[in-house]
Amino acid sequence: MDFFTAQDHARRKTGHLVILLILAVLALIAVTTLVIAIAVHLMGGVQPSGPPGSPQTVDLSVQGLASALTFELVAGVAAVVLAIVVxxxxxxxxxxxxxxxAVAEALGGREINLNTRDADERRILNVVEEMAIASGTPVPSVYVLEDESINAFAAGHRPGNAVIGITRGTIRNLTREELQGVVAHEFSHIMHGDMRLNMRLVSVLHGILVIGLLGGTLLRSMRYRRIGGGRRDNSAVAILGMGAALMLIGYAGTFFGNLIKSAVSRQREYLADASAVQFTRNPQGIGGALVKVGTHTRGSYLEAAQAAEFSHLFFGQGLRLGFNRMMATHPPIEDRIKRVMPDWDGRFQVTWPTAQAETETASEDSAKDSAKSARTVGMMAGAAVLTGASARSAIGAMGQPDQRHLDLARATLDALPESIRTAAHEPFAARALMYALLLSQDREVRARQLQSLEQAALPDVYRELQHHAQEVLLLDDQLRLPLVELALPALKSLSEEQARHFRHCMGLLIKADGQVSLFEWTLYQMLLHNMSERDTGSANRKLKDLQPECQVLLSVLAAAGQDDPAEIHAALHAAEKELPFALAPTEEPPGMGALNQAVEKLRRLRPLQKPALLKAMARCIEHSGEIRPAEAxxxxxxxDMLDCPMPPLLTE
Structure with missing residues (x-):
């Protein structure tokens, strides 16, 4: 399943789940109405069965109950239940x-300091950074759960606000390649829309659970009431019965919702395992991690109080099931291992690494990685060029990156000076690095930029800028976007006021020369997209409905790759072969304001409408035979702004 099909499948699955959950709510309304009808009948339907003073009986005939089921009662109960659920x-x-x-903190997680000295934490941060750059997703923040089990999760509404959560037992007991397998599994959930679907399930299922919680509240209130015989105690009996019924109804609804959640989660776990193998090209990574889950004394079971609420987000089964196998959110671990390692002998036997062995293995892996990185850095610094094939290959690899992208990500990180990488992990210095990327090569313009920034920026940030500015100005163009991605976790930790001031200072730098360059627009929009919670609205637009916006985007892209007007027109003509409409030649490329408005509307494209736009962009890029940095x-x-994770473009 390719990236766009997976995204569309997740979107359609959301619709199916909504239908099933509506049916569950309707069942709750029906049962609740029946319970209340019985309660009303009990309170008002006691009939004398003999002469005065003789025992009284309750009429529970069908006719008697039917008389209590009035339209007003049904409508009122439906309104109350719906209100509670919503x-x-x-x-x-x-x-x-x-x-x-919010999920990580609810589970008791602690965000890992990006400049941590803990070797285990440093290792997992490196793995996450490599995976993020290789897959083209924003680098997520990493949270550690102080739990000795082996488990992990990805949570967030979209890649820009995703986090990776991982237990202490995972980063302590798994080798680097096993960590890569687990993290690649979680990145699959981020890229394929599973994460967003899972977050929606949490919210909806909580609405159903509220009914059970209300029943529990009613039962607790009965502690202070005395229940005895006689007609005047009927109300207390009814409240007691209603409380117990609401608890049963609420938990029945939750049970029904959990069955839906489990059915969806099990299938998506198989897909994420397969994606992890494709990403790392190493079945032993994810397979070895799963074998260790089956061997570990704690397995993947979490002690967090709210683990049940988020059970479908985890890498492994987070809760002990006992006899209730129907509620498993994950497939049997034996089946998962067999799928990724068909030759597995079925035995849960592993050799747990000692600290010395782990250090030696890490040193060997580091040496191998350095050798690979050296070769790739040589290609990056040499005469290799990005061609049209590079763009088409990247589109095909969306959601399905492979070992080549991982090698390039490692090489990219190695190519960044150590001082820059360290600075990208600290909020003050990360802001300074972004300011440095906006500094002009023209000395006069740069002097005006620094003067305005000295007055507006925080003193500590400005000092960091002076320290790193020259080094950033000398960076290769291919390292600019990776540096932005690397700095995102630190920038996303800024408070709302700090982020507002950061955007203000960036605006001053951009406006210093009276015009907005394509790179300035690109950098500002990427940061705005990943640091804010801007909602695109429903993704329901078709490409043919956004013809003017496509015209604007492709015109800007064509002008970025060609200087000759005739070549710009030819590039547009090549791009329109992928579109359901023709593109008009333009005399002047649109401004950055028009581009911003166009991209905002294009973000609402349906998942299966996005490939045509990206392929049109690739056609436009490949027209000249090579890709300029501005085009790439x-x-x-x-x-990125279309929430389509684009892996790094590979050279030939």
């Missing part, structure tokens, strides 16, 4: 509005 879901949705951070940056930035 308000409960909205409340949970508000709690999760911060994306993956715009190509990948637009893909």
């Amino acid at each position: 308000l409960g879901s909205l409340f949970k949705q508000m709690q999760l509005s911060r994306g993956g951070r 940056e715009l190509f990948r930035a637009v893909a």
